[in-house]
Amino acid sequence: MPRLAVPLTESQIRALEPRATRYCVADGNGLVIEIMTTGTKVWRFRYTLNGKRQPLATIGDYRMISLRVARAKAQKYAEIVAQGISPVATARRDRGAESKADVLREAAELYLATALAGKSDEYRRTTRRALDKDVLPAIGGKPINAVTADDIVDICERIKSRGSPKMALHTRNVVKRLYTYLMARRLATHNPADVVPARSIATFDSRTRVLSGDEIGSMLRAIDASSIRRPLKLALHLLVLTMVRKSDLVESRWAEFDLDNALWTIPAARLNTGGDRVVYLPRQAVSMLRELQRAKASRNFVFPSVRGDDRPIAKSTLNQAVKALGLEVEHFVLHDFRRTASTHLHEIAQRDDALDRSSALAAEGVSQADNAAQQRRLLQGWADFVDRQIQAARHAASGGA
Structure with a gap:
C-alpha cells in the first residue's frame, strides 16, 4: 500500500521551486510530482509489485496534465497493480497519447481545472459555457498552435449571426485569456485572439453604456x-x-x-x-x-x-x-x-x-x-x-x- 500523504493543491504545486537536486512530493495513492533541477515538474506513479518497490512509472508533464487528471491516472494504475500487473506498459501508451493530445480541447480542460480554481462559481460557469457551446465544437480538435485568428473570427461571426454580439465578444475574451495562460505554461507560441480587435466584434460607445x-x-x-x-x-x-x-x-x-x-x-x-x-x-x-x-x-x-x-x-x-x-x-x-x-x-x-x-x-x-x-x-x-x-x-x- 502506498503510504498516506496530505493531498496537494494546484497552488501548492505551482509554488514548488527547483533545488540543487531533483525531488518528489507525494499527493497520495502512489501519485507523486517530481521537480527537476530545471524547474520542470513531472507526474510519477510510485508502487510496489510482488512485495518489491518498483521504479517510478512516469505519468507525464505537469504542464499538460492537471492534478485531477493525474489522480485519475494514478487510480487507474493502482487498480492494474492490484491485479499483479505492472502499469508501465499502460503508462507508456498513455504518454504516447498525451504527446499527441496537444489539442485545444485538452488545453481547455487543463485551464479550467487549474487557472480557474480560485475564481467565482459564476466566472467558471460562464467561461465553461463559452468554451463548450461555441469554441470547442468548432476548434477543440485542432492542435493548440494551429488555431488562427481566422478561426476566432469565424466563431465570433457565428455567435453574432444569432443576434448576440456581446456574447461573441465575451467568447473572444475567453479564448484570449485561455491562450495567455497556455503561453505562460509554454504550451502555446502565440495568442490568436490577440489580433482580433474587440471593435470588430461588438462596438459600444463608452459614453452611452447603460446596463439592462x-x-x-x-x-x-x-x-x-x-x-x-x-x-x-x-x-x-x-x-x-x-x-x-x-x-x-x-x-x-x-x-x-x-x-x-x-x-x-x-x-x-x-x-x-x-x-x-x-x-x-x-x-x-x-x-x-x-x-x-x-x-x-x-x-x-x-x-x-x-x-x-x-x-x-x-x-x-x-x-x-x-x-x-x-x-x-x-x-x-x-x-x-x-x-x-x-x-x-x-x-x-x-x-x-x-x-x-x-x-x-x-x-x-x-x-x-x-x-x-x-x-x-x-x-x-x-x-x-x-x-x-x-x-x-x-x-x-x-x-x-
Missing part, C-alpha cells in the same frame, strides 16, 4: 456570491443605489451621515463646488450603512484601508474587485452605474420634468428642499427596482425553482 435590468441583477448577485470582502460588496451595491461618484463614496466619512433621517451630506470641500450636496438614502442603503457602522473599522472613514492607517481605500480598489470577479458584462466601467441609474429613473418617473428635479444627478441650482419628498420617492423606487432585478437573477440561477 438583467445585467444589474446578474452583476449584483455575482458580487454578493463572490469571495471579496463584505465592505467592498456593500460599496459596489451602494454605488448602484446612491448614484454618486466612486470617489465620493470611497472617501466618505461617518460624520457626513445622518442615518436616522436617511441623509448623506457630502461637503463642498470634497466636491470642489460652491455648496454641499445632500443625498437622500433609500432604506436599503441605510441598512447597508448601519451594517458597516456596526463593524466600524475606522472612526472616520466608512471604507477604511485594510492597512490600518485610518485612510480610505484606494480609488482603484473597487475597479480591481470587479475585474477580479470576471463578470460577464462587456465594456462596463463603474461610472456606468450613474448613467444606468439615470436612464432607468427616467423610466420609473411619471414625468420627465419630475425626474429632472428629483434625480440624484440633478443639475446644480435646483432647490432640494422643494422636491425632497419626490426625490425620496423616486430613489426608493429605484432601490426597489434594483432589488427586483437581483431576485430575478437569483431565481434564474437556481433554475427557476
Whole structure:
C-alpha cells in the first residue's frame, strides 16, 4: 500500500521551486510530482509489485496534465497493480497519447481545472459555457498552435449571426485569456485572439453604456456570491443605489451621515463646488450603512484601508474587485452605474420634468428642499427596482425553482 500523504493543491504545486537536486512530493495513492533541477515538474506513479518497490512509472508533464487528471491516472494504475500487473506498459501508451493530445480541447480542460480554481462559481460557469457551446465544437480538435485568428473570427461571426454580439465578444475574451495562460505554461507560441480587435466584434460607445435590468441583477448577485470582502460588496451595491461618484463614496466619512433621517451630506470641500450636496438614502442603503457602522473599522472613514492607517481605500480598489470577479458584462466601467441609474429613473418617473428635479444627478441650482419628498420617492423606487432585478437573477440561477 502506498503510504498516506496530505493531498496537494494546484497552488501548492505551482509554488514548488527547483533545488540543487531533483525531488518528489507525494499527493497520495502512489501519485507523486517530481521537480527537476530545471524547474520542470513531472507526474510519477510510485508502487510496489510482488512485495518489491518498483521504479517510478512516469505519468507525464505537469504542464499538460492537471492534478485531477493525474489522480485519475494514478487510480487507474493502482487498480492494474492490484491485479499483479505492472502499469508501465499502460503508462507508456498513455504518454504516447498525451504527446499527441496537444489539442485545444485538452488545453481547455487543463485551464479550467487549474487557472480557474480560485475564481467565482459564476466566472467558471460562464467561461465553461463559452468554451463548450461555441469554441470547442468548432476548434477543440485542432492542435493548440494551429488555431488562427481566422478561426476566432469565424466563431465570433457565428455567435453574432444569432443576434448576440456581446456574447461573441465575451467568447473572444475567453479564448484570449485561455491562450495567455497556455503561453505562460509554454504550451502555446502565440495568442490568436490577440489580433482580433474587440471593435470588430461588438462596438459600444463608452459614453452611452447603460446596463439592462438583467445585467444589474446578474452583476449584483455575482458580487454578493463572490469571495471579496463584505465592505467592498456593500460599496459596489451602494454605488448602484446612491448614484454618486466612486470617489465620493470611497472617501466618505461617518460624520457626513445622518442615518436616522436617511441623509448623506457630502461637503463642498470634497466636491470642489460652491455648496454641499445632500443625498437622500433609500432604506436599503441605510441598512447597508448601519451594517458597516456596526463593524466600524475606522472612526472616520466608512471604507477604511485594510492597512490600518485610518485612510480610505484606494480609488482603484473597487475597479480591481470587479475585474477580479470576471463578470460577464462587456465594456462596463463603474461610472456606468450613474448613467444606468439615470436612464432607468427616467423610466420609473411619471414625468420627465419630475425626474429632472428629483434625480440624484440633478443639475446644480435646483432647490432640494422643494422636491425632497419626490426625490425620496423616486430613489426608493429605484432601490426597489434594483432589488427586483437581483431576485430575478437569483431565481434564474437556481433554475427557476
